[in-house]
Amino acid sequence: MDEVGPSLRYLGLAILAACAALLLAGEAGWVGSDISDQWFLPLAKVGGVCFLVGLGLSLLQPVSRRIRQGRCARCGAKTERGQSYCLDHLMATVHEAQDSIRQGESYRSRRG
Numbered sequence: 001m002d003e004v005g006p007s008l009r010y011l012g013l014a015i016l017a018a019c020a021a022l023l024l025a026g027e028a029g030w031v032g033s034d035i036s037d038q039w040f041l042p043l044a045k046v047g048g049v050c051f052l053v054g055l056g057l058s059l060l061q062p063v064s065r066r067i068r069q070g071r072c073a074r075c076g077a078k079t080e081r082g083q084s085y086c087l088d089h090l091m092a093t094v095h096e097a098q099d100s101i102r103q104g105e106s107y108r109s110r111r112g
């Protein structure tokens with residue numbers, strides 16, 4: 001999904017470049033002017049739409065990425081999707097949890 005915006009933009013640019021080439025070819029007489037006239041507008045429209053949609057997706061992408069991406073509750077570093085801690089602090093939290101469980105066990109065993 002992350003690659004859709006840029007590839008659509010390049011596709012649109014490629015189609016627009018093909019349009020320009022077609023127009024030049026028509027002007028130069030390499031292609032019949034009826035053919036270049038017939039294909040220029042539809043191709044230009046498709047290329048323009050692809051480019052604009054790709055551009056729009058690319059503009060929206062940082063926003064959606066910011067929404068999707070969490071931040072570490074401790075250091076504020078970017079985290080994987082759905083994670084509330086970065087990898088370092090995730091490990092630290094797990095270790096602390098293990099320690100507290102161990103302490104709880106030893107506390108209970110001392111009392112019991």
Ligand SMILES: [Zn+2]
Nearest residue numbers: 072075086089
């Ligand atoms: Zn962190």
